[in-house]
Amino acid sequence: MNVKRPSLAVEVAGIKLRNPVMPASGTFGYGEEYAPFVDLNRLGAIVTKGLSLNPKAGNPMPRIAETTSGMLNAIGLQNVGIDAFVGKKCPYYRDVETPVFANFFGNTLEEYGEVARRLCDVPEVTALELNISCPNVKQGGIVFGTDPKAAAEVVSLVRKANAKPLIVKLSPNVTDITVIARAVEEAGADAISCINTLTGMAIDIRTRRPKIANRTGGLSGPAIRPVAVRMTHQVVQAVKIPVIGIGGIMTAADALEFLIVGAKAVQVGTANFVDPAAMLTIIEGIEAFLVEEGVDDVNQIIGSLKT
Amino acid sequence: MKNYQTIILSNLEISPGYWRMRILAPGFAASSSPGQFVMLRPEQALPTMLRRPFGIFRTGCLPAECAGLPPREYMEILYKIVGQGTRIMSELHAGDRVELLGPLGNGFILSDNDCAKLLVGGGIGLVPLFMLAEALIARGQHVRLLMGGRTRDDILAVTEFERLGVETYVSTDDGSLGEEGFVTNVLERKLDKYPCAEVYACGPMPMLNAVEKICAGRNVPLQVSLEAHMACGVGACLGCVVKGAGHSDQFPNYLCTCKEGPVFAATRLDWGRAADSADACAKGGCR
Numbered sequence: 001m002n003v004k005r006p007s008l009a010v011e012v013a014g015i016k017l018r019n020p021v022m023p024a025s026g027t028f029g030y031g032e033e034y035a036p037f038v039d040l041n042r043l044g045a046i047v048t049k050g051l052s053l054n055p056k057a058g059n060p061m062p063r064i065a066e067t068t069s070g071m072l073n074a075i076g077l078q079n080v081g082i083d084a085f086v087g088k089k090c091p092y093y094r095d096v097e098t099p100v101f102a103n104f105f106g107n108t109l110e111e112y113g114e115v116a117r118r119l120c121d122v123p124e125v126t127a128l129e130l131n132i133s134c135p136n137v138k139q140g141g142i143v144f145g146t147d148p149k150a151a152a153e154v155v156s157l158v159r160k161a162n163a164k165p166l167i168v169k170l171s172p173n174v175t176d177i178t179v180i181a182r183a184v185e186e187a188g189a190d191a192i193s194c195i196n197t198l199t200g201m202a203i204d205i206r207t208r209r210p211k212i213a214n215r216t217g218g219l220s221g222p223a224i225r226p227v228a229v230r231m232t233h234q235v236v237q238a239v240k241i242p243v244i245g246i247g248g249i250m251t252a253a254d255a256l257e258f259l260i261v262g263a264k265a266v267q268v269g270t271a272n273f274v275d276p277a278a279m280l281t282i283i284e285g286i287e288a289f290l291v292e293e294g295v296d297d298v299n300q301i302i303g304s305l306k307t
Numbered sequence: 308m309k310n311y312q313t314i315i316l317s318n319l320e321i322s323p324g325y326w327r328m329r330i331l332a333p334g335f336a337a338s339s340s341p342g343q344f345v346m347l348r349p350e351q352a353l354p355t356m357l358r359r360p361f362g363i364f365r366t367g368c369l370p371a372e373c374a375g376l377p378p379r380e381y382m383e384i385l386y387k388i389v390g391q392g393t394r395i396m397s398e399l400h401a402g403d404r405v406e407l408l409g410p411l412g413n414g415f416i417l418s419d420n421d422c423a424k425l426l427v428g429g430g431i432g433l434v435p436l437f438m439l440a441e442a443l444i445a446r447g448q449h450v451r452l453l454m455g456g457r458t459r460d461d462i463l464a465v466t467e468f469e470r471l472g473v474e475t476y477v478s479t480d481d482g483s484l485g486e487e488g489f490v491t492n493v494l495e496r497k498l499d500k501y502p503c504a505e506v507y508a509c510g511p512m513p514m515l516n517a518v519e520k521i522c523a524g525r526n527v528p529l530q531v532s533l534e535a536h537m538a539c540g541v542g543a544c545l546g547c548v549v550k551g552a553g554h555s556d557q558f559p560n561y562l563c564t565c566k567e568g569p570v571f572a573a574t575r576l577d578w579g580r581a582a583d584s585a586d587a588c589a590k591g592g593c594r
Contacts, residue, residue, distance in 0.1 A: 026544070027539075027543065027544065028543055029541075029542060029543035033539075033541050033542050033543040033566075034541065034543065036308055036541075037310060037541075049543075049545075055559075057556070057559030057561060058545060058548070058559075058561065061535075061548060061549070062536055063545070063546045063547075063548070064536055064537075064538050064544065064546035064547075065536070066355060066356065066357050066392070069356060070356075071356075071357060071538060073538070073544070073546060075544070075545045075546065078545045078548070078561065221356065222356070270356075270538075272539065272543070273357055273358070273538040273539045273543075273544060274348065274356055274357060274358065275310070275406065276310060276408065276539075276541065277310060
C-alpha cells in the first residue's frame with residue numbers, strides 16, 4: 001500500500017514553515033552549535049539566543065540546577081550583542097533554508113527599538129521574537145511582560161521600527177496571561193509564543209544556599225508542561241493571531257497536546273539538552289501520529305480540542 | 308562527536324563510592340583525544356533527566372564474541388556518587404541502555420620538549436590523566452603522576468598508571484596510603500628537583516588553586532581540566548561558564564567549560580588575583 005505522506009506545513013505570522021517544530025530561544029545557541037546533530041533544514045524554524053544591543057555577560061555561576069522533571073536556569077541573557085550577531089553569526093544562515101527568528105530584548109524601551117531597527121536590513125532574519133518575559137534579569141524583559149500597558153508600548157514601538165513579522169514571547173509569571181496577550185495583539189503583534197519559564201527556586205540543604213547564584217531561576221522541562229498547555233489554551237481562546245506553544249515538550253505526544261489546544265507551532269527547549277536530536281524525533285513522531293490517525297494535514301489537528 | 312545509543316558492558320564499584328563504567332562505543336577511540344569528555348544518561352533516566360558530564364578515562368577493545376563479528380570497542384568512565392544522577396547510574400547493569408554524546412570539548416595540548424611531565428590528580432580528578440599519560444608515553448616522554456586524596460579510598464587506578472610505565476607518587480591527607488599530606492607538597496618537591504617542567508592538573512578547585520599558585524610562582528606552564536554543571540555540553544546553554552583571564556563586571560570574559568574547555572591553559576583563566584589583592588588591601592596588607 002502506498003500511503004501518501006501527510007503534510008506538516010503550517011503558517012505562522014504569514015511565514016510558511018515546513019513543519020510546526022522549532023527550538024525555544026536560549027536552548028539551541030545560534031543553531032550552528034547543534035548542526036553536528038540536527039540537519040537544520042529539517043526544522044520548522046531556527047530561533048536564536050536572545051540578543052541585545054550590546055554584548056551581555058550574563059549572571060554569575062552556578063547558573064543551572066536540575067530539579068524533579070525540570071531544570072532551573074538563570075543564564076542572564078548572555079549573548080554576543082546585535083552587531084556580532086549580524087556580522088559573525090548571520091552569514092552561517094545563508095546556506096540554511098529554514099527561516100530564522102531572531103529573539104531579542106532590551107534593558108530600556110529605547111534599546112528594544114534600536115535592536116529592532118538594526119535587524120531591519122538583515123535578510124537572513126525572517127521574523128522577530130520579542131522577549132518581554134525573561135525572569136532572570138533585573139531590568140528589561142519581565143518588566144515589560146507583566147504589565148499590559150508596558151507590553152503594548154514596547155510592541156507598538158518595535159512594530160514601527162521593523163516591518164518583519166513580529167512574534168511576542170509571553171511570561172507565565174502573571175495573574176492572567178490573556179490580558180497581556182490581548183494587549184500585545186492590539187499593539188500589532190503578528191503572533192504570540194508562550195510560555196517562557198516559571199520563576200522558581202531550589203536550595204542546597206547542606207550549604208543552605210540557593211542552587212543558583214541568582215537565587216531564583218526559570219523553571220523549564222516536563223514539570224511545567226501542564227501549566228503551559230493550560231496557558232496556551234487560554235491564549236488561543238483570547239486572541240485571533242497565531243500562537244506558538246512552549247513548555248516542557250519532550251516527545252511528539254507532548255507537542256500534539258499544544259497543537260490540539262490550538263497552537264499553530266511549538267518550540268522545544270530543555271529536550272534539546274537531554275537529546276540533541278530531540279526535535280527530529282518529535283517531527284517524525286508527529287508525522288507517524290498523523291498516519292496512524294488517517295489525517296493527511298497537521299492543520300486538521302491544530303485546534304481540534306473537544307470539550 | 309556522535310550521539311551513541313548504546314549499552315553498558317560493565318559497571319563496578321572500584322573503591323567505596325567510586326564506580327567504573329565500561330560502555331560499548333564503536334569508533335570512539337579513534338575520534339577522542341586526552342582530556343575530552345562525554346555527556347551520559349541512562350535511557351530510562353527519570354526522575355533525573357539531564358545528561359551528566361564525565362571525563363573519558365580510557366578506551367579499549369574486547370575480542371569479538373563470535374567468529375566473524377567485529378571486535379567490541381569500548382570507552383570507560385570513572386565516577387564518584389555525588390548526587391541522585393550518579394546514584395542512579397551506579398544502579399545500572401551490563402546490558403542496560405545508555406545515551407552517550409561525545410567525545411566533546413578540547414583536551415590537553417601535548418609538547419615534545421625535554422621538560423619533566425608532571426600529572427597532578429586529586430581524587431576523581433585522576434580520570435582525564437590516564438589517556439594523557441598514554442599519549443605522552445607514546446611520544447617517548449617520561450611521565451610522573453602525583454596522586455592525592457583525602458583517604459586511601461580516594462586513590463584510584465594507580466596500578467594501571469604504573470603498568471603504563473608512569474612513575475607514581477601517592478599522598479593522602481590522613482596518611483592512610485602513601486605520604487601524609489597534600490599532593491601540592493609533593494608537587495613543590497618535584498618542581499625543586501625538575502625546574503624545567505610542565506604540569507597537567509585535574510581535581511577539586513582548592514587543589515587547582517594551590518597548584519596554579521605554585522606553577523605561576525615558578526613560571527611553570529600549567530594546563531588544568533575543569534568540572535562544571537552542564538546542561539547541553541555543546542556550548543548552547545551557557546550554563547557552565549568560568550571566568551576567563553581579565554574578567555570583570557565591566558569587561559566580562561566568560562568561557563564555556565564544555566566548548567572552550569574542559570582543559571584550559573592556566574593563563575586563560577581568572578584565578579581571582581585581583582580579588583586577592585583587593586582582599587589584602589582591605590586587611591591593610593598593601594602599601
